[in-house]
Amino acid sequence: MGSYSNLIQRTESTLQRWLTRRQHHYSDSSTLDRKHIFIIPTRAGVCLGALLFLMLLTSLNYMNSMSMLLTFFVAGIAFNSAWLTYLNLKDLTVSRVSQKNLFVGEQGTFRIKVNNPTKRDRYGLVFRERNENLILHDVQAGDEIQVKMPITPERRGEYKLRRFAIATRMPVGIFNAWSWQTLKTSLWVFPEPIPNHPAPFAASGDDGECAPTSSQGEEFSNLRDYSQGDSIKHIAWKQQARHQKLLTKEFSESTSGSISLSWDFYSELDTETRLSYLCYWVLEAEKQNLEFSLSLPDDFYPTNSGEKHTQDCLLALARYPA
Amino acid sequence: MFKNKHSLPESPIRQNTLKTLFLALLIAGFPHFFNLPIWVTSVFFACILLKYYLVSIEKDKAAPYIPILLAIPIISLVYFQFGTLLGIEASISLLVVMLGLKVFELSDYRDAMLSLFLGFFVVVTVFLFQQQLIIALYLLICGFMLTLSLLKLNDYTGRQPHRQQIKTTFELSVGSIPIILILFFIFPRLDSPLWSLPGSNGQAQTGMSESMSPGNFTKLVQSSAPAFRATFNQKAPAQDELYWRGPVLENFDGKRWSRTKSIAKISETNESNTVENIGDAFSYQITLEAHQNRWVFPLDMAIDSGKDAITNSLGETLSKEVIRKTSQFEFSSATTFSFDSNAHGTKLSAALRLPTRTAPKTRALAEKLFLEVNGDKKRFVDRVLSRFTEMPYAYTLEPKPMSSDYIDSFMTDTMEGFCEHYSSSFVVMMRAVGIPARVVTGYQGGEYNEHGDYYLIRQSDAHAWTEIWLAGEGWIRKDPTSMVSPERVNQGIESAFAGSNLLPSTIRISFLKKLNMRWDTMNYYWSKWVISYNNTLRTDLINRFKSLMKSIGKQLVISLTTLALLVFITLILKQFFLSSKSSTSEEESLYRRFIKHNNKIYDTEKKQSETELQYANRLSNKNSEHAKEIQAITSRYLAIRYGNQESTSELKKLKESISEYCSLSLSQQAAAS
Incomplete structure (x- = not known):
């Protein structure tokens, strides 16, 4: 028993090392190339495989060349679809873009650029990060899109983009191809602003007064002649008596x-x-x-x-x- | 690690997707109308059409209980129809009905995918019944449609244009051709089936039967279905020598001619070959259509039956196995020979028997004629044959109604008949005077197809002739029909019935006939290379390939190695040149040029630790008169590199400003020095 779990552990760590070798190092952009695309059959693919076997057995048993041809036709389609699924990912590039920083609890997006420099339109690309965020995209030939991954950060600090996958099952749904990618990109999560009083003004202006909390929130600077349109509130009534004309208080x-x-x-x-x-x-x-x-x-x-x-x-x- | 495979979203099923799928399934199931009980295919069609209607009016409510309720009655119905659930027809019926029900309760992506895969299986089962080229083409369309609906089903976003999907389907189909070819020709075949093949009794194929009674041939002659095709290795015999020999009928009960021995006994034959004095031999192949029996029809008379067939002492040839699919045989035949010339006593007694009360008038006639020629057997035979031309005998597929003793009725009264009448009457006349005689059935003639260099023998070429035995000469072929209608033998059945509308119309119109010939050529190659492809042919092909490899082996190896080496070197070179370039984008290389230039003119290199902005500041301090340009270039570069505005116009601007900057500083330096 012990040796068995030990074996599993060792296999897993070997696999993990192999996977890590195959992953990109953190960088500004990377290309989904041959070495970084995995492909395995989906559940439907396995089902089709079983059916193909049955079809083969039937045609072999009845020595029926035509059914054999058809079986091979379906097998050919399956084989080629693996290739097409792979091509749906190949040579796409992912790169970082500037992010907008967020506050804790604020709904926002994390962005990544996916660029399709090839002449082949790509359909049904799935973007996944942290096992849940599934976003579907099509990228036309020569076009680029921004994947906007909705996030609501819960912790203050640097929000790093973890290892994410670009996956696809197009065009036939019997193969699933994906590529793990890592990008050197992150955004900062500011603390959640919590309204509070009193204000943390240890020491402010000369007179030690609290900062004005008036609607203007501005400091008086000087007086000038009144001109039409000035707010009545700003008229310096005291000075008016002295100068015999309307003066307006100016705030800097x-x-x-x-x-x-x-x-x-x-x-x-x-x-x-x-x-x-x-x-x-x-x-x-x-x-x-x-x-x-x-x-x-x-x-x-x-x-x-x-x-x-x-x-x-x-x-x-x-x-x-x- | 592989979790994501399960959490990928299943694509939603859309109305038009389902419609395509239903259409594909309907097309795939259609040929089963001709193979399975009508109610089976009807249930299948009804289910899909109803579902189609429900989907199109968007009132499709999942009702999973309906198929479950229906499943048991339907299974029992299939059981009552076939008496089993395991036979080939029963199991296919079950599959087809169940698929119909599955489609009816279809509600999500998974159901749709399963129905689609089963659709492919239905197509495979069609081939168990029909294998003609036309069916193959038809089912190719099915395969295409099913693949197209597979694409539509898996279009997550539904934004993929229809045209793109058709293009992809073509890509997939065309791309699978090499795979099909390679797998088909090299995939090993089984020599014996894994599980027993229950006989498919339901399909009554037209073909030669082992007995002959009035009306038999009329039916056969009206079918234009191909019986077999023959390809001669060198020259072919003349048209009137093309007698394709089938069952030999010796027993006569007054109405029906039948074989003496059962087929089972034929296999145990150890009688020696009695064909002697063989003339020129013709070797040829016969590609025989499936007819669920063992008869093979070599040219009269087979002297070598190859390894898949045996010829017995009656000169009948049988395949070693029941011909369930189109099969090929190799033969060698001679048209001049003497057959069984030493036969005697018991061996000939079967060919002399006549039921006592049959055809009294014909017998009397025979005895009268025999007396006229003084008992000379040879002269008697000629006399009987010439009587057919002297008297107003006619060759027709629609003889007048005859009395129960059809021999007498035909010989003395109606005088209208078909090959079966002529041959049986002739044999009765011979036997009446003690000449051993028998009826031989088979095919006569055939249509030469110059495109494929082969003879096509149709069911309509079915024929019955006779053999008589004369001491010292053995069995001699006599064809009384040829006396009445020489064209039948010289030019084929078609010319014998020119103007009659009894023959299938396809072979009467000459314009269509040409087209028909070409179509048949394609069918011929189809049956020869695809349908009848088996282990023997496979081994043959591989051997041929091997010997080809041996003969051109050395050159081939050298040229392939050179080619591989060239490809390898090209790849390496490509990798080498591309790898140094591909990792840097255009703006990076432009920026590098900028740095290089500064390095040269102002001796200011960008440090590894420095950011672009820091570098720009340092550079501006050193080279203050160009500070503005330096800052502009840097910010433009950063905008392209890290910003969001990668466009060709921005790149172009960057390029312009860098080259302007370079030339400006260069000229200034020149002026300074």
């Missing part, structure tokens, strides 16, 4: 006051919640066009604003060791 887009988001603010919470809370405020700050800085235990992002800054900060949150 770039706030002079900045906020600092800090890891230390949530000292009593666990790591993931902290990151989620910080993530919420990074997004909030961006929404309100505030300058902000982010301090993490090993990292500090100085006060800044803009999309790149936000992305850098989100990435830092995503990368934060669990």
Whole structure:
């Protein structure tokens, strides 16, 4: 018994090694070539095989040349269909494309480019990853498509594309060909933004005041003459009395006051919640066009604003060791 | 590891897919109308047509209980029809009916696939009954249709154009031709069946019977079905010598002529060959159509019957096995010979017997004529034969009604008859005066086909003639029919009945006749090379191939080796050149050119660890006047390489900007130096 399971184990590991040898190393793109395409009969194929045997036996027994011819015709079709199934995959290339990063729990897609540089249209390609995601595609000759694999990441961090398979049963359904592929492509999963109060502003502007949470969310900068169309809310009524004319308060887009988001603010919470809370405020700050800085235990992002800054900060949150 | 094979989605079944499948199955099952009881095929057709209708009005509700309910009554019906479920016809009937029911309850992909595969099996069973070329062509269409529906069934997305599917079907079919040919010609055959072949009694084939009574031949002569074909190795005998000898009938009961011995006894023959004084020998092959009996019809008289047939002392030839499929025989025959010249006593007594009350008038006539020639047997024979021409005897397929003693009625009253009347009357006359005589049946004549260089003998060429025995000469062939209708023997049955509409119309119109000849040539080669292909022929072919290989072996080996070597070298070279190129895309090679150029002019090499952007920054610092171009090239390259916009126009732009950059910096450097 023991030696038997041992044998199975050894066989399996040998098989696995062989399979690994036959797999691509992680790269930007790869081609489905002869060495990486496997083919075996489907259940229907096995059924047809049994029937072919029966047909052969019948024609042999009755010494009937015509039935023999027909049996060989069906056998020929089966044989050729294996070839066509293989050709349906051969020389396709898969390559990576830029991914859109996601938040935990957000529905999104993971994309891969499948390119058909040959002159043969490909039909019924099945894309599989993690045993479930089945997506059917046709790729015309010389065309390329993007496989959009729907994902809803559940964990923060790097979402790597695992080994995936491009498979097909076309055109006849009695053979199943597939090719395992690996690509060096991943996307980042940011923490799930969780709304929370109070804001983690350890120290902000000169007066230590909380950042404005008004609808404008902007800082007053100076006064100018009123012109038609200015909001009544922005009229400086006090100054108007002094200057005898309508003046409008101007608010600058770039706030002079900045906020600092800090890891230390949530000292009593666990790591993931902290990151989620910080993530919420990074997004909030961006929404309100505030300058902000982010301090993490090993990292500090100085006060800044803009999309790149936000992305850098989100990435830092995503990368934060669990 | 192989899990994915099971989780691949089964393609949905669509209305038009099912329609194609049903059509293919209907076509495949159609020939069984002629082979199986009519109700079997009707049930099959009804099931499929009903399902077709239900599918097309989209009211197809799965009703799995109906076939289950029907299965038992149908199985018992088949049992009552055939008395067994195991016989060939019974089992095929069962298959056909069950397939019909299966189609009726079909509800998903798996059912559809199974029905389709069984469809192929139905096609195979058709060949157990019919093997003509026309059926082969018909069933080729079936195979094509079934393959097409296989493709349609497996079209997951349903987006594959119809034309593409037809193209693929052709690809598959044409691609399977070499496989078919190789397998067919080299696949070993069984010498004896694995399980016993139950006789198929249902099919009454037209063919020579072992007895003769009025009306027998009339039926046979109206069938244009081929009986056999004969190919002479060298020259062929004249048309009026083409007597294909079959059963010899010696017993007469007043109505019916029959054989003396049963077939079973023939095999034990150890009687020596009694054919002597043989003239020129003709060697030829006979390709005999299946007729579920053992008779073979060599040219009168066979002197060598090959290894598959034996000739007995009556000169009848039988195959060693029942001829269930088209089979080939090799013969050698002589047209001049003396046969059984030393026969005596008991051996001839059977050829003298006459039932006492039969044909009194004919006997009296014979005795009268015998007296007229003074008992000279030879002169008597001539006298009887010439009497057929002197008196108004006529040769017709539709003789007037005769009385129960048809010999007397024919000889003295109606004088209208067919070969069976002439031969039997002649034999009765001979026996009446003590000349041993018997009826020989077989075929006479045949149509020469110049395209295939063979004679086609149809059932309509069936004929009955006589043999008489004269001391010192043995058995001599006499054909009284030839006295009345010489054309029958010289030019064939067709000319004997020119203008009559009793013969099948296919052989009467001369325009069609030519077409018919060509068609028959194809049929001939079909039967010769396909239907009758067996182990013997296979061994023959392989031996021929071997000897061919031996004779041209050396050159062949040398040339094949050279060819293989050339192919090998080409492949290696191709691999070598392609492998250095194929891994890099066009934009990469362009970018490499850019780096190479920089390396040469500005001595700035891209480090392995450096990203493209870092490299571009470093380069711009060093070569500030071209900073803009460098950045533009880099971002364009990155967009193509990693972005999503791989297009030829972008590539072209990249190429242009790189070459512009190169030439610009080159000219500047030249100016500087």
